[in-house]
Amino acid sequence: MSPRDVRRPPERFIDLARMAAFDTLRDVHASDAYANLALAEQQREHDLNAQEAALCTELVNGTCRWEGTYDRIIEAAGGRALGTLQPAIVDVLRLGTHQLLGMRTPTHAAVSTSVDLAGIALGERTTGVVNAIIRKVAQKSLDEWLDELTAGMGERGALALRTGHPRWIVDAWAAVLPDDELEAALLADNEPPVPTLVVRPGLAERDELLTDGGRPTEYSPHGVVREGNPAQLAAVRQRRAGVQDEGSQLVALALTRVDAPAGRWLDLCAGPGGKAALLAGLAGQQGSTLLANEAHQHRAELVRKALMGYPVNTWQVQTGDGTRPSWEPGSFTRVMADVPCSGLGSLRRRPESRWRRTPEDVHELHELQAALLDSAITSTAPGGVLAYVTCSPHRAETAAIVQQVADERVEILDAPSFLTEVPDCRALTDERFVQLWPHRHGTDAMFLVLMRRRQD
Incomplete structure (x- = not known):
């Protein structure tokens, strides 16, 4: 076992980067923490090295950025509303979905790390539902999910889902931008800036x-x-x-x-x-x-x-x-x-x-x-x-x-x-x-x- 791994039950392991990312998301959703501040704190607490910190940052920021879109995909894959799941389980599923659809992590790795994270952080009883839903998420690419979810949807609603924004923000931007710049402006929100x-x-x-x-x-x-x-x-x-x-x-x-x-x-x-x-x-x-x-x-x-x-x-x-x-x-x-x-x-x-x-x-x-x-x-x-x-x-x-x-x-x-x-x-x-x-x-x-x- 690598010294950089967290070990709980003998059969489950999870790396520190993913554990820190999960803890950060819980701070954001359960305590209304700012993602950047919570991320920095969790990286310090887990003593992440540079490579681990980079992975953790992408997991957190990517998951937060596309949260609304991922939530729709998770609901469609699970056939149930998110409100029927424990909030902590939802965060595990969001992280797994970002690995599959946003980071193109191999399916076996995204599924196994999601199940192991659930088992270690939340208990063995949660692993079955996480395993079932994340495997269904993995059956389609992001584009395929978006095509399915936006079928029959109006232009603004589809643009919101495809760019990872609430509909009301899309409408607000449309009121202050030329029509041919709206999508570019929304997509630019998804590009992490280099420190200035x-x-x-x-x-x-x-x-x-x-x-x-x-x-x-x-x-x-x-x-x-x-x-x-x-x-x-x-x-x-x-x-x-x-x-x-x-x-x-x-x-x-x-x-x-x-x-x-x-x-x-x-x-x-x-x-x-x-x-x-x-x-x-x-x-x-x-x-x-x-x-x-x-x-x-x-x-x-x-x-x-x-x-x-x-x-x-x-x-x-x-x-x-x-x-x-x-x-x-x-x-x-x-x-x-x-x-x-x-x-x-x-x-x-x-x-x-x-x-x-x-x-x-x-x-x-x-x-x-x-x-x-x-x-x-x-x-x-x-x-x-x-x-x-x-x-x-x-x-x-x-x-x-x-x-x-x-x-x-x-x-x-x-x-x-x-x-x-x-x-x-x-x-x-x-x-x-x-x-x-x-x-x-x-x-x-x-x-x-x-x-x-x-x-x-």
């Missing part, structure tokens, strides 16, 4: 990160795309660089490129600190300082850690409700309002979110987003500029908020003109808005509106 890093302006140069296969980001002058664990880099450990999607970098850069009076800058909803750290460096280059406000104390601590590389007299972190600011109106000449949102623009990095979020979640955020934009406008000095940003392309979180709140106090600027290096970034809802997309730009689906506060 950002140097802190004034603390590091990009060349320092362009080693061991690192390459410059296509549009941001501060970013690097680089395989591997970012924490292994000295610049990241020393907080001279960090992890930040290129889209997030670009919306921050756009705010700094608009002419504005000299004065303090504000990041209204600063957690976890990526944009705040980039803005602090750029503010310092212009002789300005940054106030980073965050509503939640634990996230404010993350912001503080992100900013610690800069001189302490150039920034301040404050914990407070952004809709009820402690500062006077008109206190800042540049304001970033990256408001809490559904996060639907980052589905490629958070694969479980597509099945966890609901249309109700989007609508519940509407009042808060509108209040924060109103507060951002009020906080901006006459002649100053502000950015309304979400990591979501959903109309209800983007154009609808701006149309509701923006009034005679502000002038809406032509945001794409401040990102001239980024092609085809004008939003379908309004040409003055920026909408980035994974399938077009290789970034998260970030949304940006720039406004100038009118002179009173």
Whole structure:
């Protein structure tokens, strides 16, 4: 027996990677854990080596990404609703289905590991149903299952099943994309992104990160795309660089490129600190300082850690409700309002979110987003500029908020003109808005509106 195996009854064995993947899925489904955080924790607990960690990551992320589609296949193969099975058994079946249909693991290996995992983790009484259902799943390829399940289904429903998305997300994307891009956008959500890093302006140069296969980001002058664990880099450990999607970098850069009076800058909803750290460096280059406000104390601590590389007299972190600011109106000449949102623009990095979020979640955020934009406008000095940003392309979180709140106090600027290096970034809802997309730009689906506060 390999020392990397877990052994329970003499006749059953399971490798650590699959056991860690199963434990991660249980954390996600039973405890509402974030998949990336639970995955990292389980990999540490099981002491996985690099090869095992890679297998575990694919098992977890692939299973979470295609969960809704796999659930339909499992129900069809088993001839029963998932609700009639123990939730833990369902997770075993999901892992087995991904091995068969997503990873093309040989049938005998996928079946045997699924049965052994059930026997070890859940008990021998569960092995019969797992064996029966997973063998039926193995009788067809993914394309064959999809052809069977989508027969007679409408175009949107079939597209949802074939791309691993809930129907409501497909409908939401269709409202903000040309018809001929809809499928490409959904498929791009299923491509795992390579880690993107950002140097802190004034603390590091990009060349320092362009080693061991690192390459410059296509549009941001501060970013690097680089395989591997970012924490292994000295610049990241020393907080001279960090992890930040290129889209997030670009919306921050756009705010700094608009002419504005000299004065303090504000990041209204600063957690976890990526944009705040980039803005602090750029503010310092212009002789300005940054106030980073965050509503939640634990996230404010993350912001503080992100900013610690800069001189302490150039920034301040404050914990407070952004809709009820402690500062006077008109206190800042540049304001970033990256408001809490559904996060639907980052589905490629958070694969479980597509099945966890609901249309109700989007609508519940509407009042808060509108209040924060109103507060951002009020906080901006006459002649100053502000950015309304979400990591979501959903109309209800983007154009609808701006149309509701923006009034005679502000002038809406032509945001794409401040990102001239980024092609085809004008939003379908309004040409003055920026909408980035994974399938077009290789970034998260970030949304940006720039406004100038009118002179009173």
